[in-house]
Amino acid sequence: MKREDVEHVAHLARIQLSEEELQTFGAQLESILGYMEKLGELNTDDVEPMPYAVDVKNAYRDNPDHSPLPRDAALKNAPQLDPEGKFFAVPKVIGEISPNQGKSGEAGS
């Protein structure tokens, strides 16, 4: 597996790998992918893709009333909060953009 591919996967997962880890995980990924390659030996031309292992369909919920969590409970495991204890606080996201939202909200709003 190419070194750039390992670095790319690490970047997508937002983890930093040391030189040694790059080697170790690279080799492991290589062997996992190699193992899965075995499936390629089968001829699946006439086989429908099967995205689900369980034969269940149309699982809708019936919208029962449901109370949200109290904020204290919702924020209980947050590593850090804003001074008023209303928000999850995370290290500032600089120069990145959410793939879904464009620029995020205004400071302090």
Added chain:
Amino acid sequence: MSQQYEPVIGLEVHLELHLPQKMFCSCPAEFGGEPNTQVCPVCLGLPGSLPVVNREGVLATIRAGLSLGCEIATFTKFDRKNYYYPDIPKGYQISQYDLPLCRKGSLTIDVNGKSKVVGITRVHLEEDTGKLAHVDDRNESWVDLNRAGIALVEIVTEPDMHSAEEAVAYLKELKAILSYLNISDCNMEEGSLRCEPNISVRPVGTSTLGTKTEIKNLNSFKVVLQSVQHEIHRQSAALSRGEEVAQETRLWDEAGQKTVAMRGKETAQDYRYFPEPDIPPLEISKEEIETARASLPTPPKERRKALVEKGIPDYNAEIIVRSQGYADYFEACLSTYNEPHKVSNLLIGGFLQELNQRGISEEDIPIPPEHTATYCRLSEEGGIGKAARKQVLAALFDTGKDPESLVKELGVSQVEDQDEIGKMVDQVIAENEAIASQVRGGKTSAIMALVGQTMKLSKGRANPQIVQEILKKKLEG
């Protein structure tokens, strides 16, 4: 000779559904609210929680698809779109990839009197993300997950548009159609309708697509128009200088009136989609599709056509059908005063101005349509002096009383009485002898100055036609 470039534009629109509950959990899906008070283990992405599909979200998406002429999938599924960003607590967004609920639709727009069909590639259902607030002085971002998990519909067009005007016409028509479905607030400023154009340019006469850029952060029709125009210009200028256009996401810089590349360009996103294992696939029955189809309202385009057939100018009709509530209100006015053209003039003019000034939605008008219709009749038939019309209209909004009582209370009924007007005319002639003798001498156009003086004397209440008739009688014999 300088090379001419043709822009190619596609639009991606996100529509936040207005449902009582979120898409995959039963948390309330309201706009705003105290931060992090409309959350539960599912939309917080806590371990062990499982999302379950809200049927109303699926139905609303099917209705949106049908109203855009789409085919509805009989088999559909959800997929995970993986990325790490603090607005998405699970590390992935539940979305749809290769089997969207709706595909292959179209929407017809009119630009400069020409009809044009814009292809709709797909309409799919996904979940909204949380909101981030960046706090510069603390070097932190604050996360509010109230919005996370609210049902979001994504509507993607083919790259069929070739000018900023076409893009805006598409967006306006789309917004009108969607707002008739009552599935969303469709509010660009508040972000329940978000638009991301992608734009490329190519030399005129060629058919290969150029490199495209995407613009984010657009919250009004005006900004869509300006930013797309700017981006077309920027790309064409770059190509004519022999430069290349970089594939990137850009933001609209309101202050600088230009698009700017986002800082910290990343490697291309790699979402690694795969089928959402927590949600079994959906089979949509023919009956469900037909029920949804039967529930569709008369689309704005057809209502507009019907209004034009009643003799209303195109322009008036277009403004009135922009909102279904306003179109209904207009129809209701006609049952009291059946003068479509006159009522339409009021509804796109002074009446709309009052609504806007008072921040009243066209869907939520506090005045009974009979009152508005009566007001219109009185204004047209001379029951209210011209100068007092605005005052009565404002009073209509302030008091909610019927216009006939208001005219009496305010003492602003139009003066029609020949003798009363005759006296005022005599006074004006006496005070403006010079002009009066010009009229007597044959300079008939000068009479208008005297009409104006008489109107002024009557404080705008005299019927101007009668004033003119009496003046003519007295001066021209």
